[in-house]
Amino acid sequence: MKSLPKGGSFLFDQTNPQAIFTPEDFTLEHKMIYRTTTGFVTDKVLSQMDELEAQKDSLLRELLEAAGELGLNGADVPEDYDGMNMDKISTTIIAECMGRSGSFAMTHGGQTGIGSMPIVMFGTHEQKKKYLPGIVTGEKIGAYALTEPGAGSDALSAKTRAELSPDGNYYILNGTKQFITNSAIADIFIVYAKLDGDKFTAFIVDGDSEGLSTGAEEKKMGIKGSSTRSVILEDVKVPVENLLFEIGRGHVVAFNILNLGRYKLAANALGNAKFALELAASYANERKQFGTPIANFGLIKEKLAEMAIKIYVAESMVYRTGGLLENILHSLDTTGADGGQIAAKGIEEYALECSVNKIFATEVQAYAVDEGVQIHGGYGFSAEYTIERLYRDARIYRIFEGTNEINRVLVPTTLLRRAAKGDLPLQEAIEKLKGAMAGGSLVREGEAGLVQAAKDIFLLTIGAGLEKYGKELQKQQEILGRLADLAIGAFAVESAWLRAQKAVANEGGVKAKLKLSMARAYINAAVGLLEYSAKETLTALAEGEELAGLLENLRKLTNYAIRDTVALRQEIAAAISENGKYGV
Known part of the structure; x- marks a missing residue:
């Protein structure tokens, strides 16, 4: 059987674009699940949002039972306990579409995720038989x-x-x-x-x-x-x-459930961000000032484009990770009594990617709802407009399932821990990079070169951190946070680029043009930000000649010609305005 990539290995390995899962790979069944879940949210939830926000008696239970009738509560539950046992792409789709449902996404997530998955993964047969069927139908509610x-x-x-x-x-x-x-x-x-x-x-x-x-x-x-x-x-x-599970091993249950919870929350945030863009694009097309729709104004175009670009990148990351989770679960034998624990261990392999997704997607969501309010102007501050609620609802996402600060600490510490065990070739990669830099300037050609530059920026910076602090690096939270941002940036630019390259190969350049433009616009802007973050971090790690040498090496890694991102954003904004929503 073909070996699967290890969690965190994206920083060290080259990935074949055809090896990742993208939304363009949705099957007919996936598309049906998307339509079903979106239809449920629109018809059952959004249509009753005022009553929901007022906490109308029995409405949450009614909605969960309605979701149960459509099979939306049992996606992760084995068929033996009346569940659907769907693949991880399907469960990701459900989570994304539920992201449109505002506060109900939290209710549904509590039901189908953290409120039931501990039993799915760690419960006995008797516990599963007693509790899971009711969770699936919505007759029983979990917390x-x-x-x-x-x-x-x-x-x-x-x-x-x-x-x-x-x-x-x-x-x-x-x-x-x-x-x-x-x-x-x-x-x-x-x-x-x-x-x-x-x-x-x-x-x-x-x-x-x-x-x-x-x-x-x-x-x-x-x-x-x-x-x-x-x-x-x-x-x-x-x-x-x-x-x-077992006495004294509650942490195993808790932390394994959090891995999946973080990933599902990223999918929720993605769906919510798409909704914000849809509202903003629709409003910008309808609102006229100076005799023309505000969607025609340059700075509004730029906002719509940047929202779409960031959503495209988050979507690429989320479904790439969904593919990793599905592949590893498919490779495991989870049919036995301990199948849930085996599945949890498999998901743990990508704990780092789950944290990366949670951080990135929730911060994209925050950006999207904020710009959505700005595009609405004064009306965005009015409770009569949906974007006002989205703005308020979004704030909790960066706190739920481990704050983004905690998750930022987890990203580099997980890498360091796995490298120390020999699971990831961190030190070897750092030494290899040093050798390449000693040979002179590394010219970065095109976006593929910038993707590699992002990885190398991380390696250069973490290498300097290890040089100064050694094992004590794990106690330096300010440095860890910046290292996390560099690792997140590397995963983001690579995921966007791999998806675009796969689309070009499979669909042709014309059909994939918008994806390619989004990837290029993001990568060209992101690498400069990663370079600045690395400069700031290196300045905290060294001084004098050592610092000068590190900064010179950083310059070698970021020797590239930037594209006209203003023109790319204009192209993207035109497509968003024409569609009236996110769509690639």
Whole structure:
């Protein structure tokens, strides 16, 4: 069997464009799922948004049951438990389309992701048989109770306690969980607690358990239609058979679920950003000033184009990663009793890419909704226009599933850890680059050269970091954050370029022209930003002659002629205005 790329290997290897998955590879079934999910969101959710935002009684449950009837709740659930067991591209499509649904995306994500996947991946047969069929239909609603008032990103510092009852039949839970999605309506809670005060362990807790209560609804900036409350556990008896996975290994459950959660959140953010662009393009076509649609004004064109470019790159990254996840899961035997754990281990291989996607897509979303408001002008600040809600709703995405700061730390530390184990050739790549730079200037020809430059900029910079700090580099968060940005940039430019090259090969240059223009516009702009970030980082890592040498090497890596990106954006803006939405 053909070997699969290791997580993080994009920084060291050349990738064949035909080896990646792109949206152009959607099957007829994928397209049908896209239409079905988008239709559900438009007909069932957006049509009732006012009622949803007002938290109309029973509406969330009704919507989840309606989603269940269409098979949208059971995409990741095995068929043995009434699920659809879809491929990872299909589940990504569902997550993307749900991104249009505002706060309901959080409700649905809590149901189909973090609220049920711990059982799918780590539950026993009996636990799966008891809980998953109800999750699939929407008759049972799931929630994920990890965060506490004093334990957010540092989840392992949780104070919630669990103790075995004297008769050995129950675990007794005491503590408080904070910011729990679906808490007001949940029938099933995945709760993390420390057994005997130190063994971090996961439990399945029934929502009607005596001693379990919820606080008042949080008054939130956005996603107002979702339920977010604290969950209070006061001597809650949990049957011993509801212990999830193994005692003291709750962190394995939590962190593996977060990998998939981060990836799905990136897909949500992608769908939400596309919706923002659609609203902005439509408004720009209709709104006239000085006798002409504002879509004809240069600075509005530039905004529409840049929104589309960034969305194209995020879309390329998300579905490339979806292809990686699907390929590795397809290569594994997940038919046994421990199949879920095997799948979780497979997904963990691309934990770094999941974090990269989460950071990039949520920041593209933030950009898109912000520019969407700006294009609407004063009307964008009015609650009568949908873009105002999208702006408020988007802010939480950079906090959910591990803040973007935490994820930025994870990207380089994961690379360093895997390199130390011999899984990634980091030091070899750094030494190889040094040898190439010693030979003189490296001329970068075209976008393919700039993609390699992005990777080399990362290697040069992390090499300088290791030179100064060694293993202590993992404690330098300011440096780690910038290294993360360089790695994210490398994955972004490569994903955009590979997709464009695949499209040119498969569709021809004329049909793929817009994709090619988007990739070129992004890459030419991004490399300059990566170069500046590297300069800033290198200046913090060295001084004197050493710094001068590093900056000279950086100059060698970024010796390129930039394209006319203004003209490229004008071309892209014209296509967006004509379509009235994102479309490549």
